[in-house]
Amino acid sequence: MQTSAPQAATLYAFVEQPLLGEGLSRALESCPGLNFLGYSADPHNVTEQVVRLRPDLFMVDQSFGLRTLFQVLADLRRAAVETRVILWTRELSPADQRMARQGGIFAFLERNRPVSSLLDCFRAAAAGRIWSPDSGAASGHQDQHLAMRLTQREREAMALLKCGLKNREIAASMRITPGTVKVHLMHIFEKTGVRDRHELSLLADRLLEEAAQVEARAAPRKQAGRSAPVAGSQAAGGGMSGSGRP
Numbered sequence: 001m002q003t004s005a006p007q008a009a010t011l012y013a014f015v016e017q018p019l020l021g022e023g024l025s026r027a028l029e030s031c032p033g034l035n036f037l038g039y040s041a042d043p044h045n046v047t048e049q050v051v052r053l054r055p056d057l058f059m060v061d062q063s064f065g066l067r068t069l070f071q072v073l074a075d076l077r078r079a080a081v082e083t084r085v086i087l088w089t090r091e092l093s094p095a096d097q098r099m100a101r102q103g104g105i106f107a108f109l110e111r112n113r114p115v116s117s118l119l120d121c122f123r124a125a126a127a128g129r130i131w132s133p134d135s136g137a138a139s140g141h142q143d144q145h146l147a148m149r150l151t152q153r154e155r156e157a158m159a160l161l162k163c164g165l166k167n168r169e170i171a172a173s174m175r176i177t178p179g180t181v182k183v184h185l186m187h188i189f190e191k192t193g194v195r196d197r198h199e200l201s202l203l204a205d206r207l208l209e210e211a212a213q214v215e216a217r218a219a220p221r222k223q224a225g226r227s228a229p230v231a232g233s234q235a236a237g238g239g240m241s242g243s244g245r246p
Helices: 018-028 046-053 066-078 094-102 115-126 140-148 152-162 167-174 178-192 197-227 231-243
Strands: 009-014 034-040 057-061 084-089 105-110
Touching: 009 018, 009 046, 009 115, 018 034, 018 115, 034 046, 034 115, 046 066, 057 066, 057 115, 066 094, 084 115, 094 105, 094 197, 105 115, 140 197, 152 167, 152 178, 152 197, 167 178, 178 197
Parallel strands: 009 034, 009 057, 057 084, 084 105
Antiparallel strands: none
């Protein structure tokens, strides 16, 4: 019995420069698993096109400005269009990134990334996975190993940084000094290999999720270890009980 090939994910783009749309078309024309439906450079008709085509993925160009993009996404929500939105972006502050996620952005893709990263991001989004810089080359096992190299306090600091807090605000929330926050962040940068706060904020969701999954899987084993009786104690207890009988 033959199995049918998985259906290709569809992608539509909202880009300021038609040249970028043409470049996307060429990059995706021979890419298995991805079907490029086209692009629009017109903020006035892009919503109509996306409502008509209903793509699985919708790449939007930050050049239009976050306000325009949020308006488009709000219009799509009102039209009950379900699509995963990928923001093609310049550098975003952690606060802007948080606002973008709240506005409906599923993934972020930096402009200076190579075509291979572009395709990795599209494939991950099509599969419902959060993509982050350099994650395409890392396996799930490596992700978990990387996440668990961070201490609990380092993960706390990373979660607060992801929310857009500055060092002083992180320090106040964790009840430590700003200097200690700097030390935590320095250790995080060294362990994860990220270059700056922006890249760390992009990676934070995946690391925190992986750490939570590892801890959740470990919890039953720890509980079993605490509740299991020690074999030697059982044997000793059995012998004492037996010797007391007539």
